[in-house]
Amino acid sequence: MTNSVDRRARASQKRRRLTAAAAHVLHRQGVERTTLADIAREADVPVGNVYYYFKTKDELVQAALAEHRAHLDELTGRLDRLATPRDRLGDLVRCWVGQRETAARHGCPTGTLAVELDKRTDGTLDAEAGAVIRRLLDWAAAQFRAWGVEDPDGHALTLVAAYQGMSLLANALRDPDVMTREGERLLRWLDSLEPAEG
Incomplete structure (x- = not known):
């Protein structure tokens, strides 16, 4: 019985390593340039x-x-444990800025994958990538709604679009400071917002 449990645990860990490796390699290289061997090498497992x-x-x-x-x-x-929606949104922006070096080298992990998958004509993976971005939009809109700001969906779209734009530009220009400057601008924008009058 113990051997069976151990085998399942090892198999689960191996699958987890492969999944994490896939996310990292696809982000760095893109779908078309990535081989299964690349992912196996990153996960340190035999390609078979x-x-x-x-x-x-x-x-x-x-x-x-x-x-x-x-x-x-x-x-x-983690952000949901912060006291206020403004704190949550501000820390989200700070998290993005904290990833500026990665963004300058490879762009946003989900955004770049969504763009690449959209160009393929053989499946629905682009919609799955869009669903991850939609999840972020919905979370941000819920924060703006809880804050009481008018047009929470519009503000969420502005925030996430700004992130995608600054990630793309940081990557295209190979300049992580784009993320820093635009992150500061987003934080000032958040500070300028006020709840709607009741």
């Missing part, structure tokens, strides 16, 4: 093992998207 867990590259892309969703849920879960 990849096929045991994932039959196709698309399954690995789905796993990477699940990893991005889990990361977003973990981040928003």
Whole structure:
């Protein structure tokens, strides 16, 4: 019985390593340039093992998207413990700025994947990437709504669009300071908002 439990635990850990590796490698290299061997190497598992867990590259892309969703849920879960919606949104911006070096090298993990997947004509993975971004939009809108700011959905769209734009520009220009400057501008914008009159 113990051997069976140990095998399942090792298999689960290996799948988890492959999923995390897929998210990292796809972010760095993109879908088209990434091979299953690249992911196996990153996860430190034999390439043959990849096929045991994932039959196709698309399954690995789905796993990477699940990893991005889990990361977003973990981040928003931490932010939800802060006292006010303004604090939560401000810390979200600070988290983005904290990733400025990565953004300058590779862009936003989910945003770049969504753009690349949209150019493919063979599936629905682009919609799955969009669903992760929608999750962020919905969380941000809930914060603006709790804050009492008018047009919470519009403000959420402005915030997330600004993040996507500053990530894209930081990447295109290879300049992490774009994230710093635009992050400061977003923080000033958040500070300028007031709840709607009751």
